[in-house]
Amino acid sequence: MYLKSLFPDIPPLQDVNVHNVFFNRPDQSQWPEVNIHIDIETDRKRTFKELKERVNDAYTAFSSALKDGGMDFGSEGTEEMVGIMSENSSDYMVLIHALMANTTPFALISSYSTRFELLHAFRLSKITRLFVQPKYLSHAISVAREVGLSLTNIYIIGGHVKGHQSLSGMIERARSVPRVPAKPAKQSTLAYLVFSSGTSGLPKAVMITHGNILFSIHQSIVAGQAVAEVVPPSEEIPVSLAFLPLHHSYGLHAYCFRSLLSPHSYVIMPKWNINAALKAIPKYRISNLALIPSVFHQLVNHPQISSVDLSSVKHVGSGAAYLPQQLVAKMKTFTPKDSTITEGYGMSECTIAALTQVLDGMLGGRGKLLPGSTGVLLPGMEARIVRDDGSEANFNEVGELWLRSPNVSPGYWNNEKANKETFVDGWLRTGDKFSVNEEGYFFFADRAKDTLKVSGSQVSPLEIEEVLLAHPEKLITDVTVAGVSGGRTSDEKVPRAWIVLSAAGKKKGAAAVIKKLDEWQKENLSKYKWTRGGIEVVKEIPKSPTGKTLRRVLVDKYERKFKKSQSKL
Structure with missing residues (x-):
């Protein structure tokens, strides 16, 4: 079926460089003087005005001619792609905003990349320049x-290294150069490349334009206005803990873009x-936590969590991957009673988000915080739920989510x-399976690519994972299920589970836990869904920096062992 957002429409947008939306709005002149950035390691602070000045200095450096001591990024006749490879910092955000002001596209490259991953990122994005943190140089x-x-096109961010120009040095030189306004941009102007998570195959570079960012920001504004109708605005300045990597869409938008919509402090x-x-959290009185499911896991299972003062936390959000309801329930036991925990759904291909949970009473009284639901479509979003054969699914029927x-x-x-394969007739095929009810609330089912076919029947790894996690003795803290070789035919995959033992599980021992979970799944799952590929205890489930489970890492390791065993037969 076809669905349209329940939120008010977003008015037509004009061509504009998003830099002006982030830094040159009239309302910002009335903001209180608060520290927008606080560095957790050095305690260095920057106000919004100081941040704006530094961005303008950096942009001046990039746009000025070489003869004037500038860098002349993107001079006529040249095509630039600037790579950024660093951990989070205030200057990382300065660099991003300065490049956007100059309409110089950049590629967000993970500093945790292996050599193979880095080679792929450099080659795919075709970077012409690179800013890198000294420790990764x-x-x-x-x-x-x-x-x-060229080594002369490799610059330093977050320090100084002999033989390489630094962002700080460029900014110092630019302070004597006349300022110029941000360059004009169209909605189609490329802003940056962000790499997909690579949970299956090599990562792809997603193109995001100035228009994409502009529309996403207006989605956030419209959704925020709807929240304000049911939640009175607080006079306190919100404080967020900024730890999500800036090279990923979630962290980039939470800390670098949405941070400039209203007064807010970010502890980096x-x-x-x-x-x-x-x-x-207690030291800086953190009020907002943007988390990912793997961090939820770590927090609620940390041995000291019950003794940490979380009384300042007002809102906890989750994104980047599916959030099991067991984690939500456990987190609520540690946060204040009046705090909220919400989740959303998005992907880099739709800039940041597509679905958001709403609070009771929003949307003219139609809104409700529905446990287990990923929420409703963000403003301006359209969706379809499509069956495997390409036909439209019915309400409450699982199919692939398409977005426009x-x-x-x-x-x-x-x-x-x-x-x-992904962008079809103006629609984005997400590769994720959802159902939606008659009221427009979406429910995550599984990754389409992860769904298995066993004996001709569809098997959801997520369903098996939830059953194993639900064992009454709470024997495990994390689990992932994927298809491995061992089926009735050479191309049939069977479910295999990798589990992380809880304290209770460790007391019983691996063998006893596997036996109990095997009995439990046989009581609660149809036979074709049983983990015929086995259950394996691991120390941890490999995840990307954004919390997405890297099933392929475990599968590849298993398949290598499986092939060796087959060759000996």
């Missing part, structure tokens, strides 16, 4: 040589560290094959 240089990136962590986070909206990416960078 040697790693970057070794790959840069292989792809032909270079990367996730649970012990540092548990100290920071101005915040949907124009496609993948240099990947026509993937574009033809």
Whole structure:
């Protein structure tokens, strides 16, 4: 069926460089003087005005001619793609905004990349320049040589290294150069490339335009106005813990873009560290936590969580991957009674988000916070639920979610094959399976690509995972299920589970836990859904920095062992 957002429509948008939306709005002159950035390691602080000045200085450096001491990024006749490879920092955000002001596209590259992953990212994005944190410089240089990136075009962010220009040095030189306004941009102007998670196959580079960002920001504004109708605005300035990686859409938009819509403070962590986070929450009186499911897991199972003062937390949000309701329930036991926990659904291909949970009373009284639901369509979104045969699914029937909206990416960078498979007649095929009820509330079912076919029947790994997690003795804290070789035919895959033992599970021992879970699943699942591929205890489930389970890592390891065993027969 076809569905349209329940929110009010977003008015037509004009061509504009999003820099002006982020930094040159009239309302910002009335903001109180608060520290928008606080560095958790150095305690260095920056106000909004200081941040704006530094962005303008950096943009001046990038746009000025070489003869004037500038960098002349994107001079006429040249095509630029600037790579950024760093952990989170205030200057990372400065760099992003300065490049957008200059309409110089950039590629967000994970600093945690292996050599193979980095080589793929450099080659695919075809970077012409690179900003890199000193600790990752040697790693970057070794790959840069292989792809032909000149060492003179490798710059330093977050420090100084002899022989390389630094962002700080560029900014210092630019302070004597006359300022110029941000360059004009159209809605189709490319802003940046963000890499897909690569949970299956090599990551793809998603193109995001100025128009995509602009529409996404207006979605957030319209949704925020709807929330304000039922939740009185607080006089306190919200404080968020900024640990999600800025090279991913979730962290990028939460800390770099939406942070500029209203006064807000962000305590910046270079990367996730649970012990540092548990100290920071009471120290800085963190009120907002944007989490991912893997961090939910870590927090609620941390041995000291019950002794940490979480009384300042007013809202906890989740994104990037499916959030089991067991984690929501457990988190609520540690946060204040009047705090809210919500989740949404999105993907880089739709800039940031597509679905959001709503609070009771929103949308003219139609809204309700429905446990288990991923929410409703964001403003301006259209959706279809499509069966495997391409026909339209009915209400409450599972099918693939297709999306259409101005915040949907124009496609993948240099990947026509993937574009033809994913972007069909103006619709984005998400690869995720959902059902939707008559009121327009969506319910996540599974990743379409992860769904198995066993003996001709569809098997959802998510369903098996939830059954195993629901064992009454709480024997495990994490689990993932994927298809592996061992079926009745060479191409049939059977379910296999990888589990992480809880404290109770460790007391019983691995063998006893596997036996109990095997008995439990046979009581609660149809026979064709049983884990015929076995159950394996692991120390941890591999996940991307954004919390998406990397099933392929476990599957590949299993398949190598399976092939060896078969060759010996």
